[in-house]
Amino acid sequence: MVTTSFKLNNGLEMPAVGLGTWQSKAGEVQTAVSYALQNGYKLVDGAYCYANEDEVGEGLKEAFAAGVKREDVFVVTKVWATYNTRVEECLDKSLKSLGLDYVDLLLVHWPVLLNPNGNHDKFPTLPNGKRDVIWDYNHVDGWKQMEAVLKTGKTKAIGVSNYSKKYLEQLLPHATVVPAVNQIENHPSLPQQEIVDFCRENGIHVMAYSPLGSTGSPLMTAEPVVKIAEKKGVSAGTVLLSYHVSRGSTVLAKSVTPARIKANLEIVALDEEDLKLLNDYSDDLTSKGELKRYVYPPFGIDFGFPDKS
Numbered sequence: 475m476v477t478t479s480f481k482l483n484n485g486l487e488m489p490a491v492g493l494g495t496w497q498s499k500a501g502e503v504q505t506a507v508s509y510a511l512q513n514g515y516k517l518v519d520g521a522y523c524y525a526n527e528d529e530v531g532e533g534l535k536e537a538f539a540a541g542v543k544r545e546d547v548f549v550v551t552k553v554w555a556t557y558n559t560r561v562e563e564c565l566d567k568s569l570k571s572l573g574l575d576y577v578d579l580l581l582v583h584w585p586v587l588l589n590p591n592g593n594h595d596k597f598p599t600l601p602n603g604k605r606d607v608i609w610d611y612n613h614v615d616g617w618k619q620m621e622a623v624l625k626t627g628k629t630k631a632i633g634v635s636n637y638s639k640k641y642l643e644q645l646l647p648h649a650t651v652v653p654a655v656n657q658i659e660n661h662p663s664l665p666q667q668e669i670v671d672f673c674r675e676n677g678i679h680v681m682a683y684s685p686l687g688s689t690g691s692p693l694m695t696a697e698p699v700v701k702i703a704e705k706k707g708v709s710a711g712t713v714l715l716s717y718h719v720s721r722g723s724t725v726l727a728k729s730v731t732p733a734r735i736k737a738n739l740e741i742v743a744l745d746e747e748d749l750k751l752l753n754d755y756s757d758d759l760t761s762k763g764e765l766k767r768y769v770y771p772p773f774g775i776d777f778g779f780p781d782k783s
């Protein structure tokens with residue numbers, strides 16, 4: 475039997491598959507969210523930074539009007555980097571856009587502070603064009619704000635995103651609440667096994683993002699993926715998404731295309747032979763120094779990921 479949900483460290487159940495909304499255009503994301511929720515999805519992943527939460531909110535509203543219940547949907551949003559010293563303010567903005575009075579999970583999007591008083595609400599820059607980073611910010615302080623916001627009931631759980639093992643090791647000794655989740659880029663070309671193992675040892679659930687290789691889904695043609703898909707008579711997408719559920723992680727796939735949204739819900743059990751093929755592929759890329767990280771915004775910061783440090 476294939477797992478359909480995972481229990482978080484605070485007892486909350488999180489669905490195994492969710493709809494991503496990064497880069498989903500305003501004109502498309504309302505329909506995508508509404509369609510997904512009316513066709514079996516129970517998790518929607520968004521963020522203040524995606525600048526489309528008003529439309530995601532419209533999609534939620536449409537789904538609720540069609541009979542989907544709020545309590546059956548797991549809504550995730552993220553505090554953007556310009557707001558890491560103003561966590562509740564950012565959450566309030568997201569809640570207003572989403573038309574909700576709580577989210578199920580609030581994440582720190584990236585462990586970095588961009589100038590809250592800079593020249594742009596989300597992407598402040600310096601005269602030289604570089605991101606306006608506040609260099610003496612300590613991400614542990616941001617986590618303290620997350621712990622405070624949890625008490626308001628505006629979110630049912632708090633977690634982090636884009637945290638390396640190194641950053642988690644810095645955070646945990648100071649955390650009163652252990653993050654429920656670490657949302658990271660994850661796929662056979664970037665297995666991040668050291669983070670996945672560390673999270674498992676510490677009761678932190680992994681949410682895998684960019685499972686298809688992000689924009690244009692480049693991993694769909696990776697050799698072992700195609701081979702397993704043919705063997706099992708499923709799509710390459712199903713193999714890439716099922717990989718995470720087999721590893722005990724929740725997976726997020728973004729699509730604004732109804733047929734793909736539906737297809738991405740198909741998760742199958744991968745057997746040892748399938749997983750070995752994928753793991754061998756990952757090991758081979760690791761040994762050749764050819765791991766592929768698709769999402770690494772130009773913050774100019776070393777976040778402690780071994781492939782980037």
Ligand SMILES: NC(=O)C1=CN([C@@H]2O[C@H](COP(=O)(O)OP(=O)(O)OC[C@H]3O[C@@H](n4cnc5c(N)ncnc54)[C@H](OP(=O)(O)O)[C@@H]3O)[C@@H](O)[C@H]2O)C=CC1
Nearest residue numbers: 494495496683684685686687688690691727728729730731
């Ligand atoms: N915490 C963080 O920093 C990050 C979080 N995320 C989250 O994870 C989600 C998923 O990651 P994302 O980077 O968007 O990329 P994905 O790996 O989900 O890939 C999305 C791309 O694949 C296409 N696609 C989707 N399904 C199929 C399919 N069945 N067949 C063929 N092509 C398909 C989509 O096209 P189309 O839409 O046109 O159908 C789109 O071009 C994000 O949307 C976001 O919610 C992502 C990146 C960073």
Ligand SMILES: O=C[C@H](O)[C@@H](O)[C@@H](O)[C@H](O)C(=O)O
Nearest residue numbers: 496521523524769770771772
């Ligand atoms: O969630 C998706 C990604 O992290 C995205 O939010 C960032 O890549 C952002 O566009 C940036 O440029 O910093």
